[in-house]
Amino acid sequence: MCGIVGYIGDKKAAPILIKGLEKLEYRGYDSAGIAVIENNEIVTLKDKGRVKNLLKIDGMESLNSGIGIAHTRWATHGKPSAINSHPHSDKDKCFAVVHNGIIENYKELKEKLKNEGYTFISETDTEVIPNLINYYYLKEKKEDSKALLRAIRNACMDLMGSFAIEVISKEKPNEMIVIRKDSPLIIGKGENENYIASDIPAILPYTRNIYFLDNYEFAYIYKDRVDFYNKNLEPIKKETKEIKWDSSDAEKDGFPHFMLKEIYEQPRAVRETIGTTLDNDKIEIEGLELEREYLKTINKIYIVACGTAMYAGLTARKTIEHLCNIPVEVEVASEFRYNNPLIDEKTLAIYISQSGETADTIAALKLAKSKGAKTIAVANVIGSSITREADYSVYTHAGPEIAVASTKAYTSQITMLTIMAMHFAEILGTSSKNEIEELKKCLLSMPEKIEETLKVAERIKEFAKKIYNEKDVFFLGRGIDYPVCLEGSLKLKEITYIHSEGYASGELKHGPIALIDNGITVVSVITDKDLVEKSLSNVQEVITRGAKILLITNQNIEKKGFEELIKIPETNKFLSPILAIIPLQLLSYNIAVEKKLDVDKPRNLAKSVTVE
Ligand code: F6R
Numbered sequence: 028m029c030g031i032v033g034y035i036g037d038k039k040a041a042p043i044l045i046k047g048l049e050k051l052e053y054r055g056y057d058s059a060g061i062a063v064i065e066n067n068e069i070v071t072l073k074d075k076g077r078v079k080n081l082l083k084i085d086g087m088e089s090l091n092s093g094i095g096i097a098h099t100r101w102a103t104h105g106k107p108s109a110i111n112s113h114p115h116s117d118k119d120k121c122f123a124v125v126h127n128g129i130i131e132n133y134k135e136l137k138e139k140l141k142n143e144g145y146t147f148i149s150e151t152d153t154e155v156i157p158n159l160i161n162y163y164y165l166k167e168k169k170e171d172s173k174a175l176l177r178a179i180r181n182a183c184m185d186l187m188g189s190f191a192i193e194v195i196s197k198e199k200p201n202e203m204i205v206i207r208k209d210s211p212l213i214i215g216k217g218e219n220e221n222y223i224a225s226d227i228p229a230i231l232p233y234t235r236n237i238y239f240l241d242n243y244e245f246a247y248i249y250k251d252r253v254d255f256y257n258k259n260l261e262p263i264k265k266e267t268k269e270i271k272w273d274s275s276d277a278e279k280d281g282f283p284h285f286m287l288k289e290i291y292e293q294p295r296a297v298r299e300t301i302g303t304t305l306d307n308d309k310i311e312i313e314g315l316e317l318e319r320e321y322l323k324t325i326n327k328i329y330i331v332a333c334g335t336a337m338y339a340g341l342t343a344r345k346t347i348e349h350l351c352n353i354p355v356e357v358e359v360a361s362e363f364r365y366n367n368p369l370i371d372e373k374t375l376a377i378y379i380s381q382s383g384e385t386a387d388t389i390a391a392l393k394l395a396k397s398k399g400a401k402t403i404a405v406a407n408v409i410g411s412s413i414t415r416e417a418d419y420s421v422y423t424h425a426g427p428e429i430a431v432a433s434t435k436a437y438t439s440q441i442t443m444l445t446i447m448a449m450h451f452a453e454i455l456g457t458s459s460k461n462e463i464e465e466l467k468k469c470l471l472s473m474p475e476k477i478e479e480t481l482k483v484a485e486r487i488k489e490f491a492k493k494i495y496n497e498k499d500v501f502f503l504g505r506g507i508d509y510p511v512c513l514e515g516s517l518k519l520k521e522i523t524y525i526h527s528e529g530y531a532s533g534e535l536k537h538g539p540i541a542l543i544d545n546g547i548t549v550v551s552v553i554t555d556k557d558l559v560e561k562s563l564s565n566v567q568e569v570i571t572r573g574a575k576i577l578l579i580t581n582q583n584i585e586k587k588g589f590e591e592l593i594k595i596p597e598t599n600k601f602l603s604p605i606l607a608i609i610p611l612q613l614l615s616y617n618i619a620v621e622k623k624l625d626v627d628k629p630r631n632l633a634k635s636v637t638v639e
Contacts, residue, residue: 036220040095053634055101063095105150117161128189286430343444383411491617515611545573
């Protein structure tokens with residue numbers, strides 16, 4: 028789980044590579060490095076630590092080369108260190124390689140190469156790649172124009188696992204070859220220059236015309252053209268896709284952190300996700316053309332995802348079951364894969380992923396497909412791997428999400444899944460016209476209601492100052508508020524490192540209430556008017572045991588007895604999670620700031636989890 032960048036053109040490569048890596052630090056940030064070709068020799072500069080440390084390495088400023096590859100690492104094999112940092116070279120220093128992914132059979136390959144006289148200096152799985160390329164290249168006739176390409180292809184065919192790889196060689200100082208399998212890689216086409224990256228934000232300042240590589244597609248990149256080949260090295264044609272994201276979308280725009288910027292971008296993210304879906308008489312979702320005859324055969328829907336995306340799925344379950352009358356199961360992708368799920372052609376399987384690159388979610392999708400289910404991907408990144416595997420792909424339009432902690436992607440996912448539930452219900456006739464109309468009206472007013480909710484920011488900041496030293500925080504909710512509490516609790520854990528649990532309010536007395544002690548903070552979310560009394564009596568149970576309560580509600584509840592009461596706007600019950608999560612996002616954000624933590628890049632986490 029790392030970020031890779033490449034450049035080939037007339038400009039100096041090094042500054043472009045470093046700028047690109049900075050944009051990809053959300054993918055990993057324990058070490059970084061670049062390799063360029065200067066005077067027909069590979070020059071590699073790398074070290075452990077953040078990308079900005081690269082600027083301090085001797086010789087960085089004097090690099091003039093117009094070709095280079097770069098990497099920001101999130102360690103999987105071998106601790107963060109200069110030696111284990113990428114780029115890696117072969118024993119003859121002829122090739123330099125950066126790699127994102129995991130080579131599962133690297134030990135076996137290492138042994139094989141050692142028996143052939145190859146030596147290794149790092150603990151990484153990646154180092155086998157340049158050495159394998161060297162091994163195969165020595166078998167080629169150098170004058171053959173495809174010798175390097177063939178050597179790389181042969182090396183890649185030996186690799187098991189996932190990889191996005193960039194290769195440069197002093198044998199071909201003006202050319203670069205890249206390939207991917209199950210790890211993301213894109214190529215940005217410029218004027219007399221080309222850019223390569225794991226993700227769009229790294230190259231957005233330079234171009235919006237992007238080639239997306241499929242598994243086992245090789246790109247032979249020159250400064251003025253890109254040739255594509257399939258697994259058998261037959262030439263293939265590929266077209267660029269235009270990315271509409273604004274380059275300022277990937278900048279902080281005056282906010283101190285990406286997370287805060289992204290929290291404030293939610294009105295726009297939700298508005299753009301709604302887009303034109305509700306404009307006509309009938310709901311229309313681009314990319315999703317499911318016939319009534321087919322939908323009528325469905326007897327179960329699976330929603331599969333990881334982390335925050337899975338919590339969006341838990342909310343969607345309630346909406347889909349209510350509107351469509353179809354049972355929905357929600358499962359974490361890493362469990363689903365190995366649970367032998369009961370799936371057949373009557374199952375519809377929906378996969379939610381912001382990045383579209385989460386390895387477990389992609390594998391879970393492939394599994395359902397192989398068992399005959401139709402699959403839908405709900406992704407935020409256009410052209411991402413999951414969208415190329417799914418039968419249907421629909422997009423949230425949250426724009427690039429850079430902070431590791433997901434915020435605007437989550438609210439956009441709930442938005443899109445609600446629209447999807449309404450769409451299915453409309454086709455199936457399982458919900459009344461009035462109910463759909465009322466939901467439409469509420470959805471269309473969501474951006475304004477989010478704006479209104481964001482006004483609680485100052486009060487949340489003050490509350491955060493009171494509790495930032497807490498060791499444990501509990502989140503309690505019932506019904507539609509329960510998944511919001513799980514997501515609120517996840518946000519708190521991941522960016523503030525405070526231990527926290529989300530519970531269904533009614534479940535508390537079956538064990539966890541033993542943890543409630545004098546002075547402990549409990550966040551209670553109450554938005555379902557039919558459950559107010561029951562939820563309040565659960566809150567009373569913890570108040571009696573000494574808890575301090577932060578209450579988030581859209582109901583008229585008296586403040587008496589609560590440490591703080593945050594009122595949010597009322598809306599349709601199924602949409603209230605979009606508003607209720609906002610104070611919780613702000614709470615975690617402000618606690619992390621108060622604790623002077625790295626809000627956008629919390630420890631041990633990476634934005635896209637492209638390994639199992
Ligand atoms: C938490 C968070 C993660 C992701 C999860 C899935 O803030 O961001 O829990 O939601 O890793 O990622 P995607 O949606 O990219 O598949």
